[in-house]
Structures are given as structure tokens and as C-alpha cells.
Amino acid sequence: MGKAIARTVCLSEGAKVVVSDLRLETAQVVVDGIVAKGGTALAQAANVAKEEEVQQLVDATVNEYGTLDILINNAGIMDNFVPAADVTDELWDRVFAINTTGPMRTIRKSLPIFLEKNSGVIVNIASAGGLMGSRAGAAYTAAKHAVVGLTKNVGFQYATKGIRCNAVAPGGVSTNINTTINDPNPFGMERAMAGMNLNPRAGEPEEIAKVVLFLASDEASFVNGTVVTADAGWTAY
Numbered sequence: 461m462g463k464a465i466a467r468t469v470c471l472s473e474g475a476k477v478v479v480s481d482l483r484l485e486t487a488q489v490v491v492d493g494i495v496a497k498g499g500t501a502l503a504q505a506a507n508v509a510k511e512e513e514v515q516q517l518v519d520a521t522v523n524e525y526g527t528l529d530i531l532i533n534n535a536g537i538m539d540n541f542v543p544a545a546d547v548t549d550e551l552w553d554r555v556f557a558i559n560t561t562g563p564m565r566t567i568r569k570s571l572p573i574f575l576e577k578n579s580g581v582i583v584n585i586a587s588a589g590g591l592m593g594s595r596a597g598a599a600y601t602a603a604k605h606a607v608v609g610l611t612k613n614v615g616f617q618y619a620t621k622g623i624r625c626n627a628v629a630p631g632g633v634s635t636n637i638n639t640t641i642n643d644p645n646p647f648g649m650e651r652a653m654a655g656m657n658l659n660p661r662a663g664e665p666e667e668i669a670k671v672v673l674f675l676a677s678d679e680a681s682f683v684n685g686t687v688v689t690a691d692a693g694w695t696a697y
Contacts (some may be wrong), residue, residue: 461585462534462634463490464665465672470499473675475551476528478521480506482535485537507537508562509554518569527577530676531564531570533584534608537640541602541648552599567614567625571623574680578622584611585668585676586627586687588695608687626675626686631691632656633663634658660692 462479471476471494478495479501481487486504494501502524506517506616519683539547539555563584589595590604608627613623671690674680689695 461630461633461637461664461668462532464669465532465534466490466501467494467499467670468666468673469530469532469676470494470501471497473677476500476501476502476523476525478502478504478507478517480504480535482507487563500683508566509557511565514562514565514569518566518573519645522573522684528573529579529652530581530583530673531566532676533582535562535585536585536637537599537600538637540641540644541652542597542645543648543651544600546645546648547598551663553696555599556606558601559600560606563607563622564610565624567610568602568633572620573622574618576621580623581648582611582614582623582624582625583672584627585612585672586629588629588631588689588691590627590630591656591687591695594652597645598696612685619684624675624680626680627687628671628675629687629689629691629695630668631689631694632659633665633668633692634666638650655694655697658697659694663690663692 466477469475479487479490484503484505491501491503503528504517504520506513508514567582584607586607587604589601590608611625611627660665668690671688
């Protein structure tokens, strides 16, 4: 999904992008594809669970392009559908570190840049799991609900400073996040899958990227502090 967002924002609107991934080589593959099509992009390795790497990521962006205009928080992992009775501190902390604390840190680092020029856009990738009670395990559900709360808080508090903060809540999308599911909890997975038969269809990363592009653009100038659900109607039931 991050690849689709980077390609769409860069190639559709000419934005200069920094593509970040846990592994530099993975980000570089995306950058190479963008550059091959005439776009401008930079690859940067970053683990959003580490404060120093978040600092380096934003600093590298400013050093390369002179400023930062748009922040998109897309990094995330699943939690093996582990229910509250079985969740460990280790799993809870890891999921929150990546899914919630990571966006908080990138936002915290970016806000001074935005405040200085009285403009900036933040788009967080939440989840249908941040709106519903059982689309994943306890940790993922709580972490994505926290992202929704963070989005609304930042959006309202900085609304008079020329800064907008919104989130996209995708439903089931064909991405590689399933690679973070390696030992699903049988009970938790059974409960989370109870609503799957109501899902009209899986989405494609490019469909989410188009929503992100809208929220990041001036076309969404009056949209702030809210969550746009993109799930083919799944959560409308």
C-alpha cells in the first residue's frame, strides 16, 4: 500500500517523495520504479518504533528537499488475532510501538516544520479495525482505535495553524501485511472472521492510494480531523 501511495502521489501530482521501509533495499525498489517513470524519489530506511530513526527520516527529507509538506503514516503490523486473555506485554508493546507510537513520533517531529510555515498535511492509515470491535486481535484493535483518536486530536488542535490531519480506514486490502500473521490464535481468528462473509470484496492498494491522494491535496482543504472509510461498504452493515 505504501508503494501504491508513493507512486500515486509522485507520478499523478509531481510530488517529490521519500519512501521509507524497514529495509533500505525494499524502499529502493519502489524509488527505482518511480524514477524510471520520471518521478523524484529518495529511499530511506527507518524503523518507526525507534525514535532516532524517525528523527533521521524527517531530517533526511528536509535535507534533500528543503522542507516537508505532507506526512503519510502507513507502517503497520497485525497481531495474530490474539484475544485479550492471551495477549502478552511483548506483543501489545510491539504492535503499539509500530502502529500507534510510530505515527505519534513522525507527527511530533513534523509539526514544528508545518507550524513554521503555517501549512502541512498529515494522512494516517487507520483500519476498519480502528472502527469496529473485532477485525483483529486486542492489540491491533486498540492500536488502530488510538490512531483514530490521535488523528482527531491533531486535526482539531492544529486546525487554526494551517495544518490538516485525517485518516483512511481501509477494509480488507490485498497487501503484504498478512506476512506479519505467522501464528494466528484460533479463538481470536474465529471471532475476527465472523464478519468476513459480509465483506463485499477485497480492495486493491491503488484504491486506497487514491483516497490518500485526495486527502493530501488541496481538493480536501475543508476535510480535517476525520476518518474516511474505504471498504466497499463492509462496515456499513
